[in-house]
Amino acid sequence: MDDELNITYITLDGHVEVHKYRYLYFVIMLTVYILIICCNFTIVCLIWIHNNLHEPMYIFIAALLINSVLFSTNIYPKLLIDFMSEKQIISYSTCLFQFFLFYSLGSSEFLLLAVMAYDRYVSICKPLQYPTIMTKTTVSIFLCLAWLVPACHIAVLVIMSVDMKLCNLTLRGIFCNNSIYNLHCVSSRVRSIFGVVAVIITALFPLLFILFTYTRILIISYQSCRNVRKKAAQTCLPHLLVLISFSCLCAYDVTIVRLGSDFPKTARLIMTLQVILYHPLFNPIIYGLKMKEISKHLKRLFCQTKAM
Template sequence: MIFVFIMEWNGTVMLSFGGFVEVEKYGYVYFLLLFPLYVFILWCNCIIIFVIWTHRNLHEPMYIFIAALSINSLLFSTVIYPKLFVDALSNEQVISYQGCLVQSLFFYCLASSDLFLLLAMAYDRYVSICRPLQYSTAMSKVTVRIFLTLAWFVPVFQLTLITVLQSRQKVCNRTLSGFFCNAGVTQIHCTTPIYLRVFVLIVLANNAVIPMFLIVLTYMKIFVNIYHSHGEVRNKAISTCLPHVMVLIMSIISIATDIVIGLQNTVISKKVSLIINVQVLVYNPLINPIMYGLKMKEIWKHLRRLLSCRSHVERKNIGAV
């Protein structure tokens, strides 16, 4: 507590995380569970990026968007997990108010970016399946660059404005209900002005509701087109769309879970809250590489070659010894 008092005396408002369950007793257990998970997340996403980067036949819009999702997963995990490691091994689970706002900003920027990328992928599948003759024109390199730029900069611009407005609010409660900074930050403010609430709703609509609606609408059109197709065309279309739909479902579950987290201090127990928080941290960074690595045939083909080459080299080295 002395550290907290010193930081407050220096003008920095310190917040404490209340979402850990008996961290003083199970801190090393938290670390031993989270650290391998973080390494696995990094490994999975780096492998996907490496495979797509090094194989020219994967330099297509769909695979570029998949690589962008993996980059987001790497950033998302790096924003959250290292701080968790420090907190698990520390006596005080604290963060500065400014640091909390920055972590929350990155958390939602990357989550929103994922939705925009999924929307771009839905459009890519729509053009490929429903307008195949227009694909090369509609999904040109310029179009891909525009999609990537919008996916990364639109959320940053809007959510940065919210963060700046939040930073000017007075803090009354210094205990966060979770163990990382997300929507729970709004609960520590004394009051939330009506203009800020309206702006948050507008940004939520722009960065979550509208993209999800457009994604669902696009896939409805795709599946109507697939329904009227026959044989191999239908099977191929379903196989390419299935991973996207599954990732979309998991993303919606993750967003819904985050809403629950925002209400957790008055609705659910601390242990259930911990489980929900962990699910949010696992779904986003792991679902993309697992789904696309296993379900996309071209990626899986290169992954098998890469893994078989590695195992062959290892056997050769062992034989040489």
């Protein structure tokens, strides 16, 4: 506790031999962060520039990629500072803010994937009604809800945690996730119940909705002609790959706090790095390679760059 400033500092104890490998960690993480920004914004810019990509499906993809960059920006700058610092610490208020952004943006990804699943469902199962259903207003409302609903839920959890008394000032992690609950002297039943409700609304319901819509798409596609099946495969497969990847990483994050000290420190670090390293790069690679129109524009872009 800092008596003069009255600030509570949390020690981030998830690093492994950071003083020995600080420069290696720093170079690797800085390189990955630059790659995340470049890869995601390359596709976002392509969608912005080309008129034939100004469709709901591509707008939702752009929103998802922007969400990935924001998600990474919440983690990487602080992580890079920690690698070059003697002590890996963070104030409790900053920790709560990082916790808020981490879960707010993470939940937004589930909702964005749910919106994308609905867009594919309407496009494939109700093609004649698609222009009247997926209007610019509808797309704007979906995007706003995808970011605002999780933000409101997580904000309530953060407000509940602000005045909680801390009995432990060491966090077993490299950034602030749900492990902050282990810092509190007593657990709040109200907060736990609200947290479960938030997970159900922002993660479980969207996941079940996605499974339902893709099941319907699969049934309709199987009963339709070859062109419909091909369209469904081209546009739905990338979304499913991203969903499976993100769901596995979220399952780890939810269960890790339950395992506590039983989970080895090195294994915990490796799994945590999967969340912040692998997934933000996975999204642009999958959409860049698997989405036909985006892949076409990427090839043209790289061909022009080589020609110059």
